[in-house]
Amino acid sequence: MTDQWVSFSRRGTAELVHLKGEIDLANANDIGRAIVARTTGADAVLIDLTAVSFLDSAGVRLLDFIVGDLDDRRKPVRLIVGERGAARMTLQLCSFRSDLLATDLDRAAAELDR
Numbered sequence: 681m682t683d684q685w686v687s688f689s690r691r692g693t694a695e696l697v698h699l700k701g702e703i704d705l706a707n708a709n710d711i712g713r714a715i716v717a718r719t720t721g722a723d724a725v726l727i728d729l730t731a732v733s734f735l736d737s738a739g740v741r742l743l744d745f746i747v748g749d750l751d752d753r754r755k756p757v758r759l760i761v762g763e764r765g766a767a768r769m770t771l772q773l774c775s776f777r778s779d780l781l782a783t784d785l786d787r788a789a790a791e792l793d794r
Contacts, residue, residue, distance in 0.1 A: 686715065704736040
């Protein structure tokens with residue numbers, strides 16, 4: 681069911697989460713369960729939000745929960761938000777942690793490899 685919004689791959693040692701479309705109250709819980717199930721054993725996590733066309737407060741809470749869980753487990757995480765777009769704008773308006781935001785996947789992966 682979540683295949684239309686989330687897919688997974690690997691980037692080096694990191695689990696790469698690709699999100700797309702609208703992330704909102706209607707699908708955030710399902711997406712969150714899929715991400716947690718897939719990233720529980722990951723050494724690091726990259727979340728690509730560049731194909732997200734809409735992100736509401738439920739999506740922001742979802743990302744905050746995932747980041748908090750990964751921080752608690754001392755697993756590095758980066759959110760790829762591009763130079764502009766819905767996800768970047770929403771996260772910046774919500775004062776989301778700017779140290780986690782990256783403009784492109786290569787840069788984010790390199791930061792995790794340090």
